[in-house]
Amino acid sequence: xxxxxxxxxxxxxxxxxNLEVLSEAxxxxxxxxxxxxxxxxxxxxxxxxPPYLILLDIMMPGIDGFETCYRLKQNPQTKDIPVIFxxxxxxxxxxxxxxxxxxVDYITKPFQQAxxxxxxxxxxxxxxxxxxxxxxxxxxxxxxxxxxxxxxxxQQLTHNLEQRVLERTQKLADALCTLEKAQIQxxxxxxxxxxxxxxxxxxxxxxxxxxxxxxxxxYVSRYTQNLLELLKLYQNQLPKATxxxxxxxxxxxxxxxxxxxxxxxxxxxxxxxxxxxxIKSLRSFSRHDEAEVKVVDVHEGIESTLxxxxxxxxxxxxxPKIQVFKEYGNLPKVxxxxxxxxxxxxxxxxxxxDALTEAMDNYPSYVRSPMIRIMxxxxxxxxxxxxxxxxxxxxxxxxxxxxxxxxxxxxxxxKGTGLGMSISHQIxxxxxxxxxxxxxxxxxxxxxxxxxxxxQPQLCHTGVVKQKFLSSPTQLxxxxxxxxxxxxxxxxxx
Numbered sequence: 001x002x003x004x005x006x007x008x009x010x011x012x013x014x015x016x017x018n019l020e021v022l023s024e025a026x027x028x029x030x031x032x033x034x035x036x037x038x039x040x041x042x043x044x045x046x047x048x049x050p051p052y053l054i055l056l057d058i059m060m061p062g063i064d065g066f067e068t069c070y071r072l073k074q075n076p077q078t079k080d081i082p083v084i085f086x087x088x089x090x091x092x093x094x095x096x097x098x099x100x101x102x103x104v105d106y107i108t109k110p111f112q113q114a115x116x117x118x119x120x121x122x123x124x125x126x127x128x129x130x131x132x133x134x135x136x137x138x139x140x141x142x143x144x145x146x147x148x149x150x151x152x153x154x155q156q157l158t159h160n161l162e163q164r165v166l167e168r169t170q171k172l173a174d175a176l177c178t179l180e181k182a183q184i185q186x187x188x189x190x191x192x193x194x195x196x197x198x199x200x201x202x203x204x205x206x207x208x209x210x211x212x213x214x215x216x217x218x219y220v221s222r223y224t225q226n227l228l229e230l231l232k233l234y235q236n237q238l239p240k241a242t243x244x245x246x247x248x249x250x251x252x253x254x255x256x257x258x259x260x261x262x263x264x265x266x267x268x269x270x271x272x273x274x275x276x277x278x279i280k281s282l283r284s285f286s287r288h289d290e291a292e293v294k295v296v297d298v299h300e301g302i303e304s305t306l307x308x309x310x311x312x313x314x315x316x317x318x319x320p321k322i323q324v325f326k327e328y329g330n331l332p333k334v335x336x337x338x339x340x341x342x343x344x345x346x347x348x349x350x351x352x353x354d355a356l357t358e359a360m361d362n363y364p365s366y367v368r369s370p371m372i373r374i375m376x377x378x379x380x381x382x383x384x385x386x387x388x389x390x391x392x393x394x395x396x397x398x399x400x401x402x403x404x405x406x407x408x409x410x411x412x413x414x415k416g417t418g419l420g421m422s423i424s425h426q427i428x429x430x431x432x433x434x435x436x437x438x439x440x441x442x443x444x445x446x447x448x449x450x451x452x453x454x455x456q457p458q459l460c461h462t463g464v465v466k467q468k469f470l471s472s473p474t475q476l477x478x479x480x481x482x483x484x485x486x487x488x489x490x491x492x493x494x
Contacts, residue, residue: 009031011026013037043068319361331377336452337427337431345388352372356391383451387447
């Protein structure tokens with residue numbers, strides 16, 4: 001709090017006697033005193049040397065005390081200086097007017113020195129208290145601002161920390177999900193690799209002896225035909241056979257044997273051709289799963305897949321045969337990973353067969369003629385499309401949104417892993433830079449559209465993409481340890 005020695009009191013009065021009496025009393029009380037004889041001079045003096053308190057006479061020439069007080073209170077720099085009116089007026093109206101203009105007190109003339117000093121001291125103390133309170137309020141406001149800034153910074157820091165925690169948690173969750181997917185894909189790839197090696201090995205070992213049988217059936221058929229012709233020639237030249245020959249002919253039913261033997265050989269030839277086709281399809285399906293792109297005929301991959309799935313297309317008790325309609329376009333040979341593409345064809349066609357089978361089991365009257373339609377076409381100049389559609393019950397929209405999600409399946413537990421379509425989608429989109437779409441409406445079947453470029457962009461052959469899909473030992477065309485029998489074809493001696 002300021003001391004009285006530092007408190008300047010301004011006395012404004014046009015009467016010299018009043019100025020002298022008040023100045024002497026205040027100076028004796030320890031106050032510093034300044035005087036002014038008019039309102040105008042008081043305002044000018046206050047602008048360059050503001051007092052601590054003003055004793056202001058009302059009745060003065062020029063502007064009176066009321067006007068002077070009004071002007072002081074209108075000025076932001078002087079409005080807080082306490083003003084005490086000095087007047088001989090005792091009318092309540094005048095006092096109210098003065099107080100309403102901003103005065104803090106009244107001193108009536110003639111002066112009582114003790115009263116003047118008491119009132120001045122009270123208002124000086126009040127002034128000191130107000131200034132101290134204002135300073136504390138200012139400090140408090142500053143502290144509040146600083147705390148608000150600190151709290152905002154703390155909140156921002158907390159938000160940033162929470163955001164970083166969320167981001168790190170999300171990254172860890174994504175990494176875990178990616179790891180799980182990679183593990184599942186690795187297991188799946190290992191299974192396919194093992195299955196492919198098994199299929200390739202069996203096909204290779206069966207191929208040689210079957211080729212041996214199939215190739216020599218031609219000569220067996222010719223030799224048999226020659227023997228039958230010779231036998232007929234004997235019958236014509238020697239019509240009277242001996243009793244032993246007649247008995248043996250009857251025993252073996254010679255006439256039936258002559259008719260049935262060519263049919264049997266013809267059936268055997270057809271059967272071996274069928275086995276050769278199956279082996280060819282197995283080898284075509286299981287081969288080429290190397291880490292390099294091959295230029296292949298996509299139709300061969302589709303046909304080999306259909307050959308493997310042929311048993312599932314056949315009619316079953318209470319169910320008709322699933323018809324397959326092919327509308328192949330004039331496709332050029334395509335750069336792709338044939339084994340992976342065959343895996344996609346297998347997944348899509350297997351799902352179509354399962355959907356039709358389920359529909360026939362649960363709604364036999366709805367699907368009377370189950371069919372799968374396969375269409376291929378060239379899109380523009382650089383892409384091809386393979387469309388595989390069925391006339392089953394279709395796929396609801398909520399399932400379509402998740403059909404390519406890992407581990408999502410609508411099949412009962414133990415009948416599906418939920419990885420087939422997810423892996424197929426990754427094979428097409430990430431490994432071949434293509435697209436795999438599902439188009440379906442409930443009650444109108446489902447169609448899967450595969451689009452891939454005819455020539456694979458270099459982007460799809462980067463190490464990261466190849467490592468993701470081809471790092472496991474999935475080369476299914478490895479030679480088995482057993483090389484098989486050599487092909488034995490007996491040459492025509494002629």
